[in-house]
Amino acid sequence: MNQIALNINGKPVSGSVEPRTHLADFLREGRDLTGTHLGCEHGVCGACTILVDGTPVRSCITYAVACDGAEIVTIEGLDDDEITRELREAFKREHALQCGYCTPGMLVSARDLVVRSVDSDEHDIRVAMSGNLCRCTGYVGIIKAIRSVIAARRTRDIAAISGGGRSIVGPAGSGHASAEPNNASVRRAAPVLAPQPAASAKSRLSMDPGWIPQASFDQKFVVSYPRQQVWEMFGRVRDVAACLPGASLTGEPTPEHVEGQIRVKVGPIAAEFRGQAEIERDESSHSGKITGAGDAVRSNSATRGVISYRLLPAGDGQSTEVALTIGYTLTGMLAQFGRPGIVQDVAARLTAAFAKNLEARLGGKAATDLSSRDGGLDAGSLLFSAVAGRLKELFGRLFVSRS
Ligand code: FES
Ligand code: FES
Secondary structure (H helix, E strand, O other), rough: EEEEEEEOOOOOEEEEEEEOOOHHHHHHHHHOOOOOOOOOOOOOOOOOEEEEOEEEHOOOOOHHHHHHOOOOOOHHHHOOOHHHHHHHHHHOOOOOOOOOOOHHHHHHHHHHHHHOOOOOOOHHHHHOOOOOOOOOOOOHHHHHHHHHHHHHHHHHHOOOOOHHHHHOOOOOOOOOOOOEOOOOOEEEEOOOOOOOOOOOHHHHHHOOOOOOOEEEEEEEEEOOOOOOHHHHHHHOHHHHHOOOOOOEEOOOOOOOOOEEEOOOOEEEEEEEEEEEEEEEEHHHHOOEEEEEEEEEEEHOEEEEEEEEEEEEEEEEOEEEEEEEEEEEEEEOOHHHHOOOHHHHHHHHHHHHHHHHHHHHHHOOOOOOOEEEEEOEEOOOOOOHHHHHHHHHHHHHHEEEEOO
16 A cells, blocks of 8 residues: 545645556545546546646556646536636537536536637647547537636636646646646646657667558648758758757667657647657658657657658649658557557647648748647647647657657
């Protein structure tokens, strides 16, 4: 048994727990906070979502012992919260619940969105809420309710708080410390991301030559510069990395090798992947391949991927079509976001952002579309929700991972 002390809904709480006890059981069985519901107990349905240090997390896959010192806010702790009250009214008005089993988790995730979202774009809300499943109501009313609250608050000149006031989000309970309140009841997670060695990713890269991607798909885009100019740009690793939202290099790249990291966030899950990639290029066919692997240490996830690209003349020869084939495998806690639909949606947006930045850089300008929130790509945000997952799998596999 382990002794822990934490703050739950504004009150200090201590107790002893077995290392295997998850936070939802600790709250429900030990504290009678049964507003936190358990559905899948597998990190998929989102019914158990609560706030840990201000960050929405899935309490069914969070060990209570890992939250020693953390500030926990459950649905009961949001009784008097202004945003949650508005959401409750909107859910009632829009018939956004039937049995109500998913509703506590929905409200917690939606509250985070209301805090962070600049506008009420329906698609972005749908993507950001994709980690919360409802088995009986359907999502139309839920999305309408959330949209209405965001729109009403922005109309009242209540601005969005970028990243919810957090400088870094991470797995449950891992970031407690110097939290600053962004409202009466919620604190931000303190960033604690120590650099992690990429050796494991490297060894996986070189070990397993027979690796076959779990899934693959194609993407393409056109930039309005001649093929030779684009080809030369693709040979400059730093320039290419600068076009990837949330990505940064962690070492001096060579034409054949690069080490880096990328931060992404999908719904309530955030990850920082760190890893490395091998680069191959064939000038005769204007094609290349990037094979990478990485780890997201804090979520105990790993990713591996390969991106093949080919540059083709387009239009009158003054433009270039970039054709990509991306294969990936994602394992660990984040594997739930490896479903092809989510990944491809994210990849489409990521590719669009990459293409926009590439075009800007080819024109001698800085990349403009970094989709960067809190220093990382916010896939759950209203702007880039779709991009992160895919980027994570895609370029995440190439460059990849940690956190
Ligand atoms: S019960 Fe936790 S995600 Fe389903
Ligand atoms: S209202 Fe019943 S599961 Fe969502």
